[in-house]
Amino acid sequence: MLTWLASPDDPLPDTRHALPAGSEAPGLVAAGEDLSPRRLAEAYARGIFPWYSEGQPVLWWSPDPRMVLPVAEFKLSHSLRKTLRRFIAAPQCQVRIDHDFPAVIHACATTPRDGQDGTWIQPELQAAYGAWHRLGAVHSFETWIDGRLVGGLYGVNLGRMFFGESMFSHATDASKIALAALVAFCRAHGIALIDCQQRTAHLGSLGAREIDRPTFEGHLARTVTLQPPEDWTYDESHWTQLGLGTGPVPASSSVTETSPRPAAP
Known part of the structure; x- marks a missing residue:
């Protein structure tokens, strides 16, 4: 029951x-x-x-099972690596953390998605995560180009664990850039696992995989009570966690991608 x-x-x-x-x-x-x-x-x-x-x-x-992304297993494709190098080299391109959380969660809730009618991110959920964000537990990773928010994701941090919630993209690979930045940040701060909740082919292509519930809960028991990262700013040195340097060509363009969680039943 x-x-x-x-x-x-x-x-x-x-x-x-x-x-x-x-x-x-x-x-x-x-x-x-x-x-x-x-x-x-x-x-x-x-x-x-x-x-x-x-x-x-x-x-x-x-x-059960649970979809997770071990940050050590993140798959950085050749094309995404090229995109990131162009992005990092372009002075008008930035990754920011928590610069405009309300805009990120609103975009995650309202961006149209192929095969989905409506959103699971109800107004009361936006308000709830907004309140928790103001208490320091919820964070947004944001892709900015020419002073414009073009993609990003948000999720929950407890201890040394990050729970991904949703992402959006209004420019080519903008959500993938934000996810790569999250992976780099997690590697730099000793966060080994990103929770993705449910299986999608998109996340699987980036290295996410399923584990059983007892294994997932065992990882939580070991990590959520640890001291969380103190500094939630994105430093350019974090890109070295992915073996990335700088390049001369800027990134650009616009499409829409998918969310890591489908519409609710």
């Missing part, structure tokens, strides 16, 4: 009680209404995240 969280003080159930594979909603753990930073922190520390559609209660999920 699905657990209903009637009060903010009701604890989330053990993830072993999540609906199993083969059910109508595999990985569904609980439902309720509370989206406070305290509830979000409780959930993420245990590998549970909110995901729901308009008109539904807050649904809490713990999928």
